[in-house]
Amino acid sequence: MSGGPPAAVSGAPDAPGASGAPAAPAAWGPVWARQVGRALSRGWWATEVVGAGRVPRTGPVILAANHTGVADGPLLVGLSPRPLHILVKQEMFRGPVGTVLRLAGQISVDRTNGRPALATGLAVLRRGGAVGVFPEGTRGSGAVASARAGVAWLAVNAGAPVVPVAILGTRRTGESSGHVPPPRRRLLLELGEPLDVGRRPGETSRDAVGRAAEEVRTALAALVVAASERSGLPLPLDDPGARRAP
Numbered sequence: 001m002s003g004g005p006p007a008a009v010s011g012a013p014d015a016p017g018a019s020g021a022p023a024a025p026a027a028w029g030p031v032w033a034r035q036v037g038r039a040l041s042r043g044w045w046a047t048e049v050v051g052a053g054r055v056p057r058t059g060p061v062i063l064a065a066n067h068t069g070v071a072d073g074p075l076l077v078g079l080s081p082r083p084l085h086i087l088v089k090q091e092m093f094r095g096p097v098g099t100v101l102r103l104a105g106q107i108s109v110d111r112t113n114g115r116p117a118l119a120t121g122l123a124v125l126r127r128g129g130a131v132g133v134f135p136e137g138t139r140g141s142g143a144v145a146s147a148r149a150g151v152a153w154l155a156v157n158a159g160a161p162v163v164p165v166a167i168l169g170t171r172r173t174g175e176s177s178g179h180v181p182p183p184r185r186r187l188l189l190e191l192g193e194p195l196d197v198g199r200r201p202g203e204t205s206r207d208a209v210g211r212a213a214e215e216v217r218t219a220l221a222a223l224v225v226a227a228s229e230r231s232g233l234p235l236p237l238d239d240p241g242a243r244r245a246p
Contacts, residue, residue, distance in 0.1 A: 024123035029105025030083035037078020040071075046184050047075065048231070051191035055081045060125035060160035061194070064151050064216055066224050067134040068142035068236055069171030070178045071187075076132050076165065077104070079189045085124050086132035087117055087150070111137070114150055121150075125158035135216060139177035141239040142167070144221040152197065152212035156205065161194035162212075164220040166227035168235065177240040190227040195219055 041047040055061060063084060065076055077084050083105075090108045093101055101108075107124075109117040121131045131154060135147035155162050169187035171179060181187065197212035199205070228234055 024120060024127060024129070025085055025105035025107065027083065027105070027127075027129065029103055030077065030085055033077050033104035033106075034080065034083055035078075037074045037076075039078070041075050041078045041187070041189075044183055045071075045075075045181055045187050047079065047187040047189060049079050049189050049191075050227070052079075052081045054191050054193055055130075055163050056161060056194060057082075059128055060158050061130045062125070062151060062155055062158075062160050062162045063130065063132045063165050063191075064135050064162050064220055065132065065165035065167050066142040066144050066220060067136050067139050068167070068177070069139055069175070069181070071170040071181050072134070072139075072167050075167060075170065075187065075189055080130065080132065082130040084130050084132045085121070087121060087134075089138075107131075118150055118153060121154050122158055125154060125160050131160075135213075135220065139171070139240065141237075142171075142224060142235045144217055144224060147213055147217035147220070149209055149213045151216055152209045155195075155197050155216070156199050156208045156212055159198055161196055162216050162219075163194050164192040164216065164223045166190045166192070166220070166224040168224070168228055168231060168233040171236050173234075173237040175236070186233065188227060188231045188233050190223065190231075192219060192223040 063080060073086055077086060086106050087109045088101060088106045090110050093108045107117050107120045124131050133151040135151045136144060137148045167189050169185060170181055195215060197215050199208040
């Protein structure tokens with residue numbers, strides 16, 4: 001699973017009930033998907049989890065993770081302390097994989113127009129659910145040098161805390177972004193302290209989203225560095241996304 005909301009969120013719907021806005025996916029999908037992801041994370045790979053208790057047990061919450069490889073999505077779904085609806089690029093919703101993603105309750109993102117996906121994510125949050133986002137928007141080095149604004153828009157409009165999540169080991173230097181880690185590879189998923197990035201007094205919506213996006217990016221980047229130093233698991237030194245760029 002991969003992909004995140006696009007940078008531009010101006011004009012996104014203010015409420016999930018707006019005309020033409022998609023309904024929130026069923027809550028049961030992530031429940032079974034979580035079991036599959038957990039089996040892969042703990043059975044196929046050797047994954048350490050740190051900080052699971054930092055995720056609020058109830059109410060809306062957003063998990064914002066760095067993104068280096070194709071295994072990040074299953075890892076995040078499987079090891080999230082709560083059933084999770086992740087924003088996934090629409091290109092993944094094809095063939096058998098697309099069927100699985102739909103049944104798992106994941107949210108398709110058109111990266112040229114992220115408004116419907118944001119409305120769906122907002123609907124999940126407003127019913128008290130959990131949403132997962134990869135703010136970098138694509139698989140890369142995972143250092144979170146930049147972040148798209150969708151996660152901030154969701155947090156500001158839903159009043160939801162954001163939990164940064166560092167994922168390490170799913171891709172090593174020289175491996176492609178679609179590389180599946182071999183059996184028993186050591187992986188890490190570390191969750192940070194929740195961030196309250198809600199709108200401040202006197203802020204416009206646009207200013208609030210811009211500030212919140214940078215706060216999330218900074219906290220996530222710092223967590224990735226700290227988790228890497230603590231675990232000894234480095235980020236890959238290359239960026240497949242940059243190699244694909246014209």
